[in-house]
Amino acid sequence: MAASEIQNKKSFGLDLVDTDDDGRIKRTGNLATASAHIITAVIGSGVLSLAWATAQLGWIAGPISLFTFAIVTGFASCLLADSYRFPGPIEGTRAHTYRGAVKAHLGGLHYKLSGIAQYTSLVGTSIGYTLTSAISMAAIKKSNCFHKNGHGADCKTSNNLFMLIFGISQVILSQLPNFHKLAGLSVIAAVMSFSYSLIGLGLSIAKIAEGKHVPSSITGVVVGVDVTSSQKIWNCLQAIGNIAFAYVFSNVLVEIQDTLKSSPPETQVMKKASMIGITVTTIFYMLCGVLGYAAFGNKAPGNFLTGFGFYEPYWLIDFGNACIVVHLLGAYQVFAQPIFQFVEGCCSKRWPQSEFIKKEYPVTIPFWGVFPLNPFRLVWRTGYVILTTLVAIIFPFFNSVVGLLGSITFWPLTLYFPIEMHISQAKIPRFSSTWIWLRILSLVCMIVTILAGAASIKGIITELKAYKPFQFS
Template identity: 65%
Template sequence: MDAQFQKKNAYNNTASTFEVGDDGFRKNIDDDGREKRTGTLVTASAHIITAVIGSGVLSLAWAIAQLGWVAGPAVLMAFSLITYFTSTLLADSYRAPDPVSGKRNYTYMDVVQASLGGKKVQLCGIAQYVNLVGVTIGYTITASISMVAVRKSNCYHDKGHEADCKLSNYPYMMIFAAIQIVLSQIPNFHKLSWLSIVAAVMSFAYSSIGLGLSIAKVAGGGHVRTSLTGVEVGVDVTGAEKIWRTFQAIGDIAFAYAYSTVLIEIQDTLKSYPPENKVMKKASLAGVSTTTIFYVLCGCVGYAAFGNDAPGNFLTGFGFYEPFWLIDFANVCIAIHLIGAYQVFCQPLFGFFEMKCRQQWPDSKFITTEHIVNVPFCGEYYINMFRLVWRTAYVIMTAVIAMIFPFFNSFLGLIGAGSFYPLTVYFPIEMYIARAKIPRFSFTWVWLKILSWVCLVVSLVAAIGSVQGLLTDVKKYKPFETV
């Protein structure tokens, strides 16, 4: 029985029963010979919302506090417009050379290979997969902080807001890792739709709760200091701290829009008709516009509620203490959302590594053999020993790194800065220029290059600010305090 599964490719790990239609073609096989894709506008939008509305939304009140009423919303809107624009360019790259009838490209690296080739493919792979590892580490940190926040919320409710409710994040990182070890056995991205829909619902839930609590705090009165330029030099921070925090805030906002790393993999789940690029553009518009509305509301209303003293994470930093049960529910929603988001970001990495291993060792039964297991009430499930061992090892590795560097804002800023320019801006623009054969120094070429260089400068300053923030956090770090 095992032998029949050894020839399955990296993405199609389950047996299929093929039906032949009147036209002679097998009904459940796509034009590339792979299992029929079933993704729709709804599932693609859910994947995007799961990827975009992540832990980044929780730091936006802090980010707006560093930038102020003028620059804060302006930076948010700028990142939103740039992300949507470049995502439309990237969506047209899924098939090549024609965006509707060309050959499919299954990963970001495949897209770069088809459009640019050369060393840029390796550079893309490094940028993408390092970013995916970073995001999964960041989500492990954030999920554990939210789990700890539930315990701390109950502690503050029982013992008072000044109580010493210190808890270690480490046990909760291990709990999160244990859950991910199980979910990581989901064979591929195509099987994640249900998890993304659940995670998207959770993201709306906790974002809405945070927004509602901020509105209630604003309506309840009380003086908080806000300003057009954010935290004030000489009052809240020193001049140097103002600069570093501004850079870090830009990185946090960049992280809040980081989903280009998985856009191609999301598009590869879509049905062939309507054309994938058209559906993906609609999904990107729906996802980015929806998240931008939430981001502006959460960031701006959060800043209005807390002013220049806005916490780095307004649900787990205890900007709110009551009603404690609602805070608990919001943090549970965050944890559930991040359980799904972790899978959305790590599945492309899993698929790439397993594909390379199959190509390198095609005769290895340990790598290629699928074992059938009958799960009560769930039917047949396919276990691959290599997938079990390596994915488990990966989850453990991310958990260990998260335990070593459990710093929320600085880590998010560094990931956002490191991925935004190459994956969200540089490669989509370069591929569009190459595909459309835009002449050098033409108007379109010049303004696209200007956009690219401006985003490079923004990413560099954000990275510098985040590294400085990490170094500061390391100096202050106490292992048994929630960060």
């Protein structure tokens, strides 16, 4: 590069060492950080419902369903990793977002549809995480109340206050400028996810070791004893949605891949990170689902960590629920940052001269340093957190909400768009054997998720009939 060109770039404030081939800040992500992001995104509130899901499906269908979703998700994540660059997976132009990859490979209509699916999923996940964190905070308050006042004390508490507390925390965390600032938060969150999963497993093993018989069966909850025949069908379908939600992370995979440095090739690193993340989480999922069902039988609770009671060892249950809260503080940001970046990017293009949108004001924060505060980011992101918190307060139905989120997310984002992009990128001929089996896979998953979504909506409608929102006591 000529000396004059170097000087010109310096005059525009570009650091040649700190920028990548696309002019963006140099990426520093690697296999470890990508794996941490994925584990943070995958092991979330979904793990808490797996004992209940296994109880609905039984000893055979439950584990098979978990393993099947793991295989399908791993396969699709590899296809999506190849779609990060266009036209080729190694030397092509970067697609910085999931929607960008869809636009590059499939064009305008798919781009709009993927945006609707992705951002609906991201908003829904934010709502689900707000609800789950509140359940865990309320469980901590209950266990401490029983420990202090005795098991006969009236320790009822509303989740709504804790949703507000979680929302206030997210208002602060949401001011982090971008995904690249979340690596440390994701590592902490990933450690927390391991911690509460291990605590749940340990408590399950201890409960099993007590030797108390709990009813369970090959087919799960028993018709005529635990549920009616229609409830059995709806619950099984809702359980499928819960399992699907437990494996949702495709909607942020491209954004995670965009944090990776380019050597070795991002697609190779991302495939390894995806396999590590999915393998680790599937092991935990199998253990949580199977051991949770063995511990509670057909009466497995919707959130299996709260099913161990609020008594002793209260400190261990408190710690497990605290780990859930810390984990979801980070996981919320992993799913919210793509929405933040999209809205802020659109507004910057629409009003390029607006100081309200563009200008940052340095604010000195003790023990932190100088923080770049942007007025638009402060107002818009705060509004987003308020919206998701409000919806969580209105619809606080854990299993039904989780099932609905899984059903509306899994097929379009995990299967349909990655398969369509792979067919386009690899130029697979129409009606070839590969083309046919890929389309069959997509169709089967679409049917399953539609049925699961219908079951979850029915569950929400049923629970709404007896629910009174906005109660804080």
